[in-house]
Amino acid sequence: MNFFHVPSGFVGTEVNKDFNIFCSDKCLKKLVDGTLTCNCGEYYQYYEWAWDNNNNNTDVKMSRKGKHVIFHPTYSSGTAVVKGNKIFQQNCHYYWEIRIMSELYGTDVMIGVGTTGFNFADRRHEFCSLLGIDSNSWGYSYHGYIQHDKLVRQYGSPFGMGSIIGLHLDMCNGTLEYFLNRKSLGVAFKDLKGKELYPMVSSTAANSTINICCCISRNPTLQLLCLGKIVEQRNLYKQYREIPGLTKIYDKQYIWMTPQYEVDEKKRLAELDEEVTLSLVNKFDYTKCTNMNIFLEDDDSMSEDLFSSYPLDTHEYYV
Numbered sequence: 001m002n003f004f005h006v007p008s009g010f011v012g013t014e015v016n017k018d019f020n021i022f023c024s025d026k027c028l029k030k031l032v033d034g035t036l037t038c039n040c041g042e043y044y045q046y047y048e049w050a051w052d053n054n055n056n057n058t059d060v061k062m063s064r065k066g067k068h069v070i071f072h073p074t075y076s077s078g079t080a081v082v083k084g085n086k087i088f089q090q091n092c093h094y095y096w097e098i099r100i101m102s103e104l105y106g107t108d109v110m111i112g113v114g115t116t117g118f119n120f121a122d123r124r125h126e127f128c129s130l131l132g133i134d135s136n137s138w139g140y141s142y143h144g145y146i147q148h149d150k151l152v153r154q155y156g157s158p159f160g161m162g163s164i165i166g167l168h169l170d171m172c173n174g175t176l177e178y179f180l181n182r183k184s185l186g187v188a189f190k191d192l193k194g195k196e197l198y199p200m201v202s203s204t205a206a207n208s209t210i211n212i213c214c215c216i217s218r219n220p221t222l223q224l225l226c227l228g229k230i231v232e233q234r235n236l237y238k239q240y241r242e243i244p245g246l247t248k249i250y251d252k253q254y255i256w257m258t259p260q261y262e263v264d265e266k267k268r269l270a271e272l273d274e275e276v277t278l279s280l281v282n283k284f285d286y287t288k289c290t291n292m293n294i295f296l297e298d299d300d301s302m303s304e305d306l307f308s309s310y311p312l313d314t315h316e317y318y319v
């Protein structure tokens with residue numbers, strides 16, 4: 001898999017507010033100490049693991065039996081990490097969801113996995129994009145990119161307060177796929193087969209708060225394999241949805257199995273919108289637009305950095 005380096009100044013320079021949220025505007029109006037009080041999306045009630053609190057880490061405050069975490073509850077002096085209390089087994093499917101309960105800001109907040117050999121304690125007093133900083137960890141940043149072994153690539157949308165990040169770890173094939181508000185972003189990482197992995201979240205932001213929405217494991221049964229084939233085919237999936245009661249059971253058991261073509265359809269429509277916008281921009285006479293000139297001049301250094309660092313073949317990785 002190809003990656004590219006983070007252009008200087010790319011990380012930690014912006015506060016991301018432009019993202020889709022799972023919660024409604026009403027929820028955002030009922031914050032207590034900057035934290036959501038609703039339980040939107042937390043209805044599955046599957047909790048097969050929680051965050052490990054054995055190391056008495058003062059950078060992290062936990063409650064609700066390790067399902068609710070506040071990073072840097074007083075102030076932040078570096079990067080705090082939480083790690084799951086169970087290791088993922090081989091030849092099994094795992095799905096878990098992290099709900100972002102407070103606004104995210106600063107250097108980085110990352111969601112992903114790390115091996116037993118990932119030494120994160122050394123970075124405790126550094127502000128860094130921790131997950132993916134070496135070959136023992138993999139992470140999706142709230143800025144929207146993914147990182148592994150110090151290399152990053154553009155991946156999904158930024159996320160923040162009110163977002164639900166889902167992760168489907170397929171230990172049969174060794175892939176990790178992320179979901180934003182229950183929509184697949186495609187496979188982010190491969191070659192995870194045979195590794196001893198834990199779920200992890202890292203944060204540099206004071207008072208950043210997360211909940212575990214659900215965490216489940218499923219064996220690769222014939223039922224799971226059949227459903228995998230059904231969701232790939234539009235007509236078959238339509239017939240399956242029409243069988244009374246069946247989908248109620250399986251939607252809850254296999255939360256991550258959303259039809260990819262539904263997402264693709266939205267992506268296609270979004271691209272069509274983009275094409276229309278681009279064709280309008282192309283017809284625009286820049287010489288008569290002073291605002292546009294100022295924007296381009298201001299952004300010159302950043303654009304050069306970005307274009308020199310991003311290889312053209314990056315596009316083949318968008319699913």
Ligand SMILES: [Zn+2]
Pocket residue numbers: 022023024027036038039040
């Ligand atoms: Zn809500």
